[in-house]
Amino acid sequence: MSAKATVRRNKTAIQTILSGDHRLIVNKVYEKELINQREYNSLKSINREDAEGHVIELVDKIMNKGDDTCGAFLNLLQTDEDIKSTFPQLKDLQLNEALFVPRPVEISPPHNGVESKVLQHDSSQRETMFDDGKGKGAQHVTPRSNGSRSTTNIRTLLDINNELESSEVAALCFLCSDVVSRKHLEEIRQAKDLFSRLSEKGLLENNTFIKELLRTIHREDLIIRLEADRGNLEETDARRVLSNFRIMLYKIYDDMTVDGLESMKLLLMSKLGKRHLDHCKTALDVFAEMEKKELISDTHVDELYDVLLKLDVKLAKTVKHYTMSR
Template sequence: MGDDISLKFRQQLLLIEENLGTEDVAALKFLCIDLIPFKKLESVQSALDIFQFLMAEEYLSEEDTFLLAELLYRIKCHFLLKKLGYTKERVQEYLPEKGRVSSYRQMLYELAENVTSEMLKEIIFLLRNQLPKRQTTISALELLILLEKQGLLTENNVQVLEELCMSVSPDLLEAISSYKREKVSLPQQENTLPVKESVLPHTGDTRLFTSPQETSVKAVSSNINDHYGGEPGSLWEHVGNVRPIPIRPGDKAANVIQGVSEMNLELRAKFINAENESKNLTSYKMDGPQRGFCLVINNVKFDGDLQERKGSCKDAEELNQVFTWLGLDVTIHRDLTSEQIKDLMQAWQNLEDHKDRDCFICCILSHGESGAIYGTDGERVSIRTIMSYFTAQQCPALAEKPKLFFIQACQGKEIQRAVCVEPDAQIPDLSSMQQRISPSESIPEEADFLLGMATTDGYASFRHVQQGTWYIQALCSKLQLLVPRGEDILSILTEVNDDVSRRADSLGTKKQMPQPAYTLRRKFIFPVPRDPPPSQQH
């Protein structure tokens, strides 16, 4: 927190934080979605993180603590209001004038509070094809966020939410109905708070609400902000038989489907359209007029005790051919010192042409040790440092675009060499190996990065003095084989792992295992080139 914040105010916030549990923090995060950029909220670990972001966005200060009081009031932590000099009644009095949590966000939170564990299980069952396969548990608030990310739930379109509520418990519809009545009665109302950044996608539709017959889920999905994507899969596909829910006389939700088994054909078609749009949104945009740049650093000859990396030029040649075939503009630099590598990264960081490209790829072939590669001067450069030049903040032209780094270098001490096989490791004493950095620690926390390491932390990688390295040769081979099949990069790297793991030195005793790490938010799929792969052009 800033130095201009008094000790007393810090103590107030600390006391509040100490009285908030994990569920309270999750509730605060949810209520702040329209106030704090979602990328920041994803990194929140405690209430203090939220307080820090609110102060950074100028929503919370020592002079104005009402927003925090409102948030505590919304999550029913009324006993903490006195630490800010408020009472429950005083907050209620000021809410019409100073309230900043939108009625839409209030409605969703109220709904989540009323969803029982059994109801949540039923909803998750209905949405099982929409949820990430690896996600075994999810809270009601997380489920709502997922629906918003996928464009199936917006401020102006709550139809899907109504259908889900009708299927599991029609009583839940009351909160939605109240919200809709408020919106319709105040069509001129706009959010008056100074929102810094829209966090979740909005359709931009000027209509407040439409009937199920008029609402196009495809229209909702097609307007999702490109910053977000969702898991593919039809909302209702293969759900099976669901018991119909009788509609009470006079219920305004009479037009809502009685159950998934009775969904009319028109709505089924709309959800299929939404599914198709969702599938498109799960992949990075790779259809621009220019694919991107591929930077290759090939360090072969070194000063001092580091040996010449014979066979590395074979790798650089293969990378040039394959990535040129994939539509990238390849630039190769050979034998760079540590400072030259940093200068080169800074030059590429400031390249304005990135804004017209789909992606950026960097391949580094050198000696290395844990978490670092060597310049030809024998000085180390941290892998994390190299990648940090291209974060969204440091390189805005590549923000939200995929950035792939492939590192062919040892990450551990020298091992016994076999005939025609050399380790890409430092030969002298390796006492500096005591502090190892794994790929997951090397990759920046920002989104849209992929780091492909030739080997796992602490181990050597292998290079044939004539045929090149196991890792780069397998990478180039699998790209040529699997890109034409439409495989995404992670599937391709899994095949690379399998390929390299099966290789061994001439004695059959030395092995290698590559390791990818990534913060990609979508699938990365190269468009299929028109020309045949380089291996078939000879």
């Protein structure tokens, strides 16, 4: 049984048990980076008396993030000492079959006489994963995934890193805001640093997510490089991770003129403040500030729609289309 199915099967019991101390579980889930800052702030804003409401919303967010996040959530419920002592009733639930650990990673067969490097989940190893490898031949990371094999050519990722402009890297970081914490994204200056973070989330096991990112920022030329990588002999079916919400915001940024950006900043001045807006160089920066202030979210885009309606009907229609397709 998948982790998500296990959470769904035990959903009511989990919510009832965790409602006994909703602050503890929300904080623990945030510490483990299973929810981002915006989601954490959203949960905290729920009526303080509605303890069950906090937990219901939390579990729904976890389930919406897919099987990997559900697996990490179940691990947390079963292994964290504070949680086990606070919620002893959890041991009566049938969660053990879904105890997931990071999937093992093996060294792929020698390529041109050189062994590939192992993809480590330890953040201290991120830099070694993307050494330039000059004179060492192409390097591959080969994870096990449900019996099928799929390889990531690190040399190709380094080539992609060298082709991306700083503005494109910033756009990729924005698009990954739902899968990488804001704190970590703020540290990223090059695409290879983002790739390292994505590897920790298991998103380099398949090229589908990277292709989706590159397609969104109109770098089909780099997708061709990925597809030409002979190391990628097979790609498994990957779940979609990049959210329609992020894609919608990127499209607005992509279509917005310089004058439109300045007008949008003026319209939002009273809600975001001049000091914050002065640091916003692109529409993506403005959207990030709106998220921090909880003016927009994947379920709440009315504020954005109203602002864009005053600027450009075409941009407002992009928001309208998103709300109708949810």
